[in-house]
Amino acid sequence: MEIAENNRAEQWRDYRRKRTAALLFGVGAFLTTGALALAIHICAGNHIVLGAALVTMTLAYIAYGVAIVRFHLWKCPRCGRRFIGVFDIFSFLRRKCFHCGLPVGHQTGGL
Numbered sequence: 001m002e003i004a005e006n007n008r009a010e011q012w013r014d015y016r017r018k019r020t021a022a023l024l025f026g027v028g029a030f031l032t033t034g035a036l037a038l039a040i041h042i043c044a045g046n047h048i049v050l051g052a053a054l055v056t057m058t059l060a061y062i063a064y065g066v067a068i069v070r071f072h073l074w075k076c077p078r079c080g081r082r083f084i085g086v087f088d089i090f091s092f093l094r095r096k097c098f099h100c101g102l103p104v105g106h107q108t109g110g111l
């Protein structure tokens with residue numbers, strides 16, 4: 001019983017880690033876009049700075065893509081299906097499973 005509850009708690013921690021990573025990488029990607037725009041404005045003739053800003057922005061968006069896919073593929077502890085719907089644009093605000101309605105952080109009533 002206690003092992004199952006610990007396992008469930010670890011699953012919810014994993015969910016929150018992935019959600020936080022997706023949010024932070026999204027903000028980071030947005031900020032690197034701003035940094036690229038600033039670099040274009042300030043260092044228009046310096047190709048090294050522009051290249052570094054472009055590479056950084058590209059890597060940030062790749063990291064964001066990986067984080068968002070990992071978050072969207074997270075499985076519900078109760079029904080085993082994806083917790084977030086396919087086209088759920090408000091997934092960061094989701095408080096319960098798209099398929100079975102299990103609330104975020106629910107510790108009992110599982111499998």
Ligand SMILES: [Zn+2]
Pocket residue numbers: 076077078079080081083097098099100101102
């Ligand atoms: Zn579910």
